[in-house]
Structure formats: structure tokens, C-alpha cells
Amino acid sequence: xxxxxxxxxxxxxxxxxxxxxxxxxxxSGFPATSETAVVRVTKIFKGPASLAQFAGQRVTVVxxxxxxxxxxxxxxxxxxxxxxxxGLVVREVGNVPPEATMDSQVNSAAQAGSxxxxxxxxxxxxxxxxxxxxxxxxxVADPTAGPRRISEHxxxxxxxxxxxxxxxxxxxxxxxxxxxxPHSMDIAWHRSPKVKEGDRGTWxxxxxxxxxxxxxxxxxxxxxxxxxxxxxxxxxxxxxxxx
Amino acid sequence: xxxxxxxxxxxxxxxxxxxxxxxxxxxxxxxxxxxAATAFTPNPTGGAFAPIFISSDGGLTWALNAIVPxxxxxxxxxxxxxxxxxxxxxxxxxxxxxxxxxxxxxRTSNYASATPMTILETRGSEDxxxxxxxxxxxxxxxxxxxxxxxxxxxxxxxxxxxxxxxxAATGAAPSGFGPITIASRTPxxxxxxxxxxxxxxxxxxxxxxxxxxxxxxxxxxxxLANMVTADVVVxxxxxxxxxxxxxxxxxxxxxxxxDGSAGVxxxxxxxxxxxxxxxxxxxxxxxHLSIAxxxxxxxxxxxxxxxxxxxxxxxxxxxxxxxxxxxxxSGDLRTxxxxxxxALAIDAIGNVGFLYQTLTGGGSTWETHIEISGNGFTxxxxxxxxxxxxxxxxxxxxxxxxxxxxxxxxIGETFYGVFSANNTPNMAHFPNGVxxxxxxxxxxxxxLNVDNKTPVAVSIDPFFFSIAETVFPPIRPITxxxxxxxxxxxxxxxxxxxxxxxxxxxxxxxxxxEPIEPAKPLKPK
Numbered sequence: 168x169x170x171x172x173x174x175x176x177x178x179x180x181x182x183x184x185x186x187x188x189x190x191x192x193x194x195s196g197f198p199a200t201s202e203t204a205v206v207r208v209t210k211i212f213k214g215p216a217s218l219a220q221f222a223g224q225r226v227t228v229v230x231x232x233x234x235x236x237x238x239x240x241x242x243x244x245x246x247x248x249x250x251x252x253x254g255l256v257v258r259e260v261g262n263v264p265p266e267a268t269m270d271s272q273v274n275s276a277a278q279a280g281s282x283x284x285x286x287x288x289x290x291x292x293x294x295x296x297x298x299x300x301x302x303x304x305x306x307v308a309d310p311t312a313g314p315r316r317i318s319e320h321x322x323x324x325x326x327x328x329x330x331x332x333x334x335x336x337x338x339x340x341x342x343x344x345x346x347x348x349p350h351s352m353d354i355a356w357h358r359s360p361k362v363k364e365g366d367r368g369t370w371x372x373x374x375x376x377x378x379x380x381x382x383x384x385x386x387x388x389x390x391x392x393x394x395x396x397x398x399x400x401x402x403x404x405x406x407x408x409x410x
Numbered sequence: 411x412x413x414x415x416x417x418x419x420x421x422x423x424x425x426x427x428x429x430x431x432x433x434x435x436x437x438x439x440x441x442x443x444x445x446a447a448t449a450f451t452p453n454p455t456g457g458a459f460a461p462i463f464i465s466s467d468g469g470l471t472w473a474l475n476a477i478v479p480x481x482x483x484x485x486x487x488x489x490x491x492x493x494x495x496x497x498x499x500x501x502x503x504x505x506x507x508x509x510x511x512x513x514x515x516x517r518t519s520n521y522a523s524a525t526p527m528t529i530l531e532t533r534g535s536e537d538x539x540x541x542x543x544x545x546x547x548x549x550x551x552x553x554x555x556x557x558x559x560x561x562x563x564x565x566x567x568x569x570x571x572x573x574x575x576x577x578a579a580t581g582a583a584p585s586g587f588g589p590i591t592i593a594s595r596t597p598x599x600x601x602x603x604x605x606x607x608x609x610x611x612x613x614x615x616x617x618x619x620x621x622x623x624x625x626x627x628x629x630x631x632x633x634l635a636n637m638v639t640a641d642v643v644v645x646x647x648x649x650x651x652x653x654x655x656x657x658x659x660x661x662x663x664x665x666x667x668x669d670g671s672a673g674v675x676x677x678x679x680x681x682x683x684x685x686x687x688x689x690x691x692x693x694x695x696x697x698h699l700s701i702a703x704x705x706x707x708x709x710x711x712x713x714x715x716x717x718x719x720x721x722x723x724x725x726x727x728x729x730x731x732x733x734x735x736x737x738x739x740s741g742d743l744r745t746x747x748x749x750x751x752x753a754l755a756i757d758a759i760g761n762v763g764f765l766y767q768t769l770t771g772g773g774s775t776w777e778t779h780i781e782i783s784g785n786g787f788t789x790x791x792x793x794x795x796x797x798x799x800x801x802x803x804x805x806x807x808x809x810x811x812x813x814x815x816x817x818x819x820x821i822g823e824t825f826y827g828v829f830s831a832n833n834t835p836n837m838a839h840f841p842n843g844v845x846x847x848x849x850x851x852x853x854x855x856x857x858l859n860v861d862n863k864t865p866v867a868v869s870i871d872p873f874f875f876s877i878a879e880t881v882f883p884p885i886r887p888i889t890x891x892x893x894x895x896x897x898x899x900x901x902x903x904x905x906x907x908x909x910x911x912x913x914x915x916x917x918x919x920x921x922x923x924e925p926i927e928p929a930k931p932l933k934p935k
Contacts, residue, residue, distance in 0.1 A: 179455030179483065194422075196466060196473045196522065215454045217425040220859040229524075248455035249524055252473030253847070255422040257455070258524075316563055317632065318537050319610055319686055319694070319814060320488065320511065351686065354432075354450055355488050355511060357808035378511045 169261055171243075171269070175276035176283075177260045178245035181213040183269065184226065185241045192227045193254030203256075204228050204236060206244070212273035218248075218255075227256040241265045282401075286409045288391045289402070292371040294337035296344055297399060300366040301328040306347055308383060320356075322349035322376070324383060327362045329370060336406060337372075346372055347386035360393040369394040369402045413842040415796055415875045417833060417850075418447065418463055418472040424849040425859040425866055428452065428486075429806065432813030433872040435828040436501060438494040438521075439544075442821045443468045446501055446521045447828055448490040449872045450808075456483035460508060462492060464522050469826065469874040471847060477526045480507030480514060489538050491817075494521075495554035496545030498579045503527055504539025504558045513539055513560060515573060515587050531573065531587045537561040538610040538814070543578070544618065546650065554579035555650055556587070557622060559612030567606030568593035570626040572614055574651050592645055592657045594672040597629045609640065609682075610814070611699040617708040620650040623736060624657060625701040625713060630679065638682045642715050644701065644736045645673035660736050676713060676730065676739045681721040690748060690769050691776060691801035692811040695725050700815075702754035702762070709735040710786075712762055714752035719745075727752045727766055731786060743787035746779075751813060753827065757820035761879070762786060765818040765827050769801060776801045776812065778829045780877065795841045796875055799832035804868050812870065823879040833857065833871035844873070 184206035192199040208221050246257035306324040329344045349356040371392040372385035394402050430449040438444035447463040453476045460481040461474035488506035503516035513536035516527035540559040556578040562571035570593035575586035597606035609627035623646050631639035646660035662668035684696040704710035711732045719726050727749035731740045753765040764781045779793040818827040835850035849858035857866040
């Protein structure tokens with residue numbers, strides 16, 4: 168049986184609920200089957216802001232093992248959204264009996280997941296430095312670097328010079344480091360860090376973007392690639408644990 | 411004429427505040443109650459699959475069905491369009507995956523099923539897949555034929571491409587799909603960029619006879635001030651794109667009038683600003699294009715695009731037509747200043763629908779209009795205003811704000827379309843009415859969460875609409891309400907008999923009064 172930790176990592180919506188009816192559905196567009204159950208949510212442990220008000224609401228769960236639950240029974244469900252209509256239908260990754268400490272267990276697992284994501288991003292980084300950003304300006308591409316492509320999904324590279332305080336990973340000897348970032352607000356790039364003059368923190372620099380495409384020079388591209396100074400000790404601990 | 415406008419965000423998503431822009435629509439010609447739609451809408455709970463919108467009642471109600479591969483938590487698919495085959499009920503999709511920006515061609519035989527769509531084709535260095543599909547009922551076996559316009563940077567400088575399959579409904583990947591470069595001219599290199607290319611919008615359209623038209627921009631220069639010089643090109647294939655030299659049926663006039671190349675240049679060397687930032691309100695511009703063909707006349711074609719007329723603002727949509735298969739074109743039938751996202755369709759009786767969005771009120775308002783003409787725009791029809799909403803709220807979280815495109819189609823004599831707009835529940839914003847599926851209070855003009863109490867911030871939502879010439883409401887499941895107990899009817903006192911009205915005798919003619927002599931003054935006694 169998977170642990171709460173593993174289930175939390177796999178699930179986007181985790182809640183405690185009481186089973187009201189097996190073989191039923193709250194969504195007219197998602198017919199009831201032997202695998203569906205209607206449950207009433209009593210507590211939400213993890214989920215997006217858009218589902219935060221679902222406590223007290225009825226939800227249809229597509230169960231992995233319907234026979235394991237009975238009407239009137241409560242459980243903690245680890246799920247992903249499947250069908251969002253008049254009613255919400257989720258598919259469970261798994262469920263476990265309710266526990267008083269479930270909230271803290273899920274929070275702990277979610278934090279571990281967050282740490283794991285940052286650890287992976289640190290492992291992929293070619294260079295990690297701390298420092299403060301200078302005023303950004305548009306990056307002028309090297310004319311010999313190859314043809315430029317015009318697309319609404321163009322990252323529109325800008326450059327900022329970081330006054331380096333420390334090198335946390337990789338090799339860099341200068342007092343400053345030029346870093347690129349996607350200035351574009353296009354759907355493909357709006358979540359990337361947008362560097363502003365005076366931003367101080369840890370910079371995770373990569374030679375490839377989040378889509379695994381090469382970039383002209385060291386760049387921050389993923390939302391996790393800039394960590395504020397307050398996260399430095401955490402970054403250092405994760406770097407150490409990831410080695 | 412019956413106009414239906416529906417906010418597509420379902421009730422269970424009442425808490426969402428996403429910027430659901432760049433919508434597209436697919437109506438099943440075999441069953442118009444079945445509709446799929448797409449927008450920049452992520453799966454709220456993450457997971458490996460992004461959603462499409464689905465309706466099974468002609469667009470009156472909607473749900474999100476998470477079946478699109480390549481999802482990233484919190485992110486939507488980067489570009490996505492879908493279309494149904496003509497009679498096969500198969501839904502096809504073209505996407506730019508959220509996880510790696512690769513092109514995927516997708517297929518599902520049941521758009522409402524929870525089973526993920528099948529990947530038929532994958533290719534990197536791509537942009538803006540635009541799906542069109544039909545069932546070739548006049549061809550042996552009635553195969554599904556699918557045409558996906560896309561900007562394929564692998565073939566630069568000629569990047570205008572159609573990926574097509576002549577038998578797409580069945581068979582293992584790639585199910586006949588493969589790219590065909592349709593650009594005939596070599597887009598010029600320019601100082602601002604070393605690689606020539608076509609613009610992102612590559613728009614095919616299918617006539618049931620097997621004529622396939624495609625419109626695209628031939629970029630001939632790109633200035634340091636982000637001003638493009640471009641030709642607006644229409645090319646055509648007369649046999650489903652199946653010959654040895656596909657998309658060469660329509661030639662530019664021979665020199666010196668033209669260049670004799672495949673694809674007529676409807677307009678030459680026009681100026682188009684390429685602005686990937688807030689340019690019109692909070693929207694970007696640069697590649698707006700639409701084409702439609704009359705289902706009853708394969709030579710009757712309408713085309714719309716946007717540019718700077720004469721090289722000067724405002725950004726303006728132009729509408730033109732051809733009655734000879736694209737060989738020659740009319741002048742401007744309509745122009746729309748500060749207009750974006752033109753979308754064209756022609757219904758079964760030749761009415762032409764022209765959908766667009768325009769920034770009005772000195773930049774304060776985005777209006778979504780549709781004009782429907784029964785005479786091919788020889789006169790200007792009165793625009794039907796579907797939405798008129800503030801342009802400044804909400805603040806954009808990314809581009810495009812409303813979309814690089816919206817969509818219009820026609821099945822029979824009904825137009826179906828989709829657009830994105832500010833979702834404030836205010837009836838004044840929707841002059842032809844609107845229905846919200848998500849919780850909303852129109853009195854207080856407040857969106858409400860699933861608890862129907864907690865306020866939710868305003869955002870951009872997709873809106874479905876249909877305009878039926880003949881009003882036949884779609885079939886919906888009937889909910890029978892319990893019959894209320896009827897109070898017994900009170901006994902009413904009998905009506906008293908009324909005395910018959912007495913007959914009035916005929917009116918006697920009035921004898922004229924004889925004039926009276928004036929009184930003589932009395933003599934004093």
C-alpha cells in the first residue's frame with residue numbers, strides 16, 4: 168500500500184470525505200458506474216485555490232477498488248480532476264482511512280515534494296550563484312549564432328548583470344555574471360522569472376530552457392530558478408543533500 | 411433569429427480565475443449537439459492531461475474533460491485547436507504541448523470519454539496548429555480528411571505548412587499524417603532577422619468537393635521597428651491535396667502583372683505591426699487571418715486579415731471576397747478599425763458570418779461583434795453585439811489577453827462561435843443575453859464560488875454562442891418537477907340574473923326649432 172507521502176506526491180486534490188453512495192455520480196455528463204462513488208467532502212488537505220471551497224460539497228470519485236469502501240465510511244482521498252461539469256469528478260490515486268494527523272502528514276509530504284522539485288532543478292543547473300540583479304536590458308543576439316525565429320512564443324531574451332556574492336554550484340570566477348531571462352509574457356513564458364533591478368537571491372542558471380531547448384547563454388527560465396535570499400539556507404541544504 | 415450566449419465555465423469550476431483566452435470550437439456535423447471547445451485553460455488539479463471543454467446539448471451546458479496529453483501542473487496547452495470529422499464522430503486535435511512545445515496531432519473516437527486522446531504525430535520547432543476536418547463522403551470508403559495548418563520552422567524559410575491525412579479516422583500513428591510545404595515564394599531575409607519565414611497564421615478550409623483553400627502571410631521584410639511587410643496569399647488544391655504538386659491549382663497572374671507562382675497574392679506589400687506586447691488595450695497583434703468557402707459554391711470564398719492600411723494605424727481588419735475560386739478578389743467589403751481576431755463562416759444557404767473583436771470607447775471597451783450578410787456584404791449588415799466589456803480588467807497574466815484567434819463555424823443554417831471576454835456578471839455587457847453556468851449574482855455583479863457565497867475575482871472566460879436562423883431549440887433532458895398541490899377552487903356565488911335591457915324606441919326626429927322673433931321692447935304704460 169502506497170504511503171501518504173507517495174500518494175500526496177502523485178495527487179493534486181487531497182481531501183477527507185464521507186461516502187454517501189456507491190455506484191452513483193453527481194455529474195450528469197459522467198454516468199455512474201460500479202467504480203464511481205458520491206462522497207461529501209469534510210476537509211481539504213491539498214488542492215488548487217479554485218477548489219478551496221469544496222468543503223461540504225458532494226464530489227464523484229472514480230475509485231480504484233470500490234469494494235474497499237462502504238456508504239457511511241470516511242476516508243482520505245488522493246485524487247486528480249477528471250471531469251469538471253455541474254459536478255466535480257475526480258479519479259483517485261488511492262485512499263487511506265482518516266487519521267487525526269492527516270493534515271500534517273499531507274503538509275509534510277507537500278513540503279517534501281516542493282523540496283524534491285527544487286532539488287531536481289538544482290541538480291539540472293549548470294551554475295548556481297547568489298547576488299543582486301542589475302538593471303535588465305534587451306539581449307542582443309550574436310549575429311553568428313544562427314537564424315532567429317519570429318514566433319508569438321519567442322522568449323524575447325533580456326539580460327541582467329548579477330553582482331555575485333557567492334558561487335553555490337559550478338565554477339565562476341568573476342565578480343559579476345550576465346544572466347538571461349525570458350522577457351516575454353506569452354503563454355509559454357509568463358511563469359518564468361522576470362528579473363528586476365535590485366532582485367537579490369539565489370540564481371539557478373541553465374543552458375537549456377524548461378522545454379529542454381538550448382538557450383544563448385546561462386538563463387533563469389523555470390519559476391524555481393530564482394529563490395529569494397530568505398531561502399538560501401534551504402537551497403544550501405538541498406544542494407548538500409542532493410550531492 | 412435566436413441568439414444564445416453561454417459562459418462556458420462549469421458550475422464546479424466556479425472558483426476559477428484563470429485567463430481562459432484564445433478559444434476554439436468544434437461542432438460535430440453529424441450531431442450538432444456534440445461540441446468540443448478549447449482555450450488556455452489548465453487542469454486545476456494538475457496531472458498528465460490538460461482539458462478540453464465538452465457539451466452534449468448544443469452548447470447550453472459544458473464540462474471540462476482532461477484528455478489532452480503533455481500537461482504541466484498549473485499550465486495550459488500552449489496552442490490548441492480541434493475539429494470533428496464530418497460523419498465519423500471522431501475529434502482531431504492539433505496542439506503545442508505544455509511540457510516541451512512540440513506539435514502533437516491527436517485523435518479520439520469519443521470526445522466525452524475519459525480516455526486520453528491518441529498521439530498521431532509529433533514534431534518540434536512548430537507553431538500554431540489550426541485543424542480542419544471533414545468526411546469525404548464522395549470518396550470510396552468515406553474516409554476522414556484532416557488538414558492542419560502550421561508554421562513549420564524545420565522548412566525555413568518556407569514555413570507555411572499543412573499536415574494532412576487522407577484517411578485519418580483509423581489506423582495506427584501517424585495515420586497518414588505528414589507535412590506539405592504550401593509556401594511557394596521564399597520569404598525574404600531582412601536585417602532584423604537572418605531567417606526568412608511565414609507568419610504564424612496558416613489557415614486551411616475545406617470544400618466538400620475536395621477543393622482545399624489555404625490562406626497565409628508571405629513576409630517579405632521585417633523592420634527593426636517590428637513592422638512586417640507582407641503579402642496576403644491564398645492557395646488552393648482541387649483534389650484533396652492529394653496530387654504530386656499539391657496546393658498549386660491557383661496561380662498568381664503571369665509576369666509582369668504577377669509572378670506566376672502558386673498562390674494568388676490578394677494584397678501585396680502591406681504593413682503589419684508585429685507587437686508581442688500590450689498593443690491594442692492589453693492585447694498583442696501581428697498575424698490575424700481567416701478564410702471561408704461557400705459549402706454550395708466552391709468558387710465563392712471570403713477572406714479577412716488585419717494590417718496597417720497604407721502603413722498607418724489603426725490596426726484594421728479587411729474583408730474581401732472572390733467568386734472565381736480565388737483568382738480575383740473584390741475590394742474591401744468591410745473594414746473594422748482597431749479590430750482583431752476575424753473569423754469567417756458561410757452557412758448552408760449562403761449567409762456569410764463575420765465575427766471579430768474591436769477596441770472601442772477610446773480603448774476602454776472590448777466589443778465582440780458578428781455581422782451576418784445575406785448578400786455577400788454588398789451592403790453592410792448591422793453588427794450583432796455579443797459582448798461589450800471593460801478592456802482594463804482583469805490585468806493580463808499573460809499574452810494573448812483575449813486570443814490570437816477566436817472561431818466561427820456554420821452547420822446547416824446555424825452559426826456557432828466562441829470568444830473570450832471579461833466575465834463580470836453584468837447583463838449590460840451582453841446585449842443579446844447570456845447564461846452563466848458558474849455561480850454568479852447579476853444583481854450585485856459578483857461571481858461566486860461553489861459555496862454560492864464567497865466572492866470570486868473577475869477573469870477572462872470563454873463564451874459560446876449560436877445564432878439560429880430557424881429556431882429549433884436543441885433537445886435537452888427534461889427535468890420533471892413535482893406537481894404542487896392545487897388548492898381547491900372556491901365556490902363562486904351564482905351570478906344573479908340580469909334584467910334584460912329594455913328596448914329603447916327609435917329616436918324621434920327633432921323638429922327644428924322655429925326661429926323666434928326677437929322680443930319687442932315693451933311700451934311704457
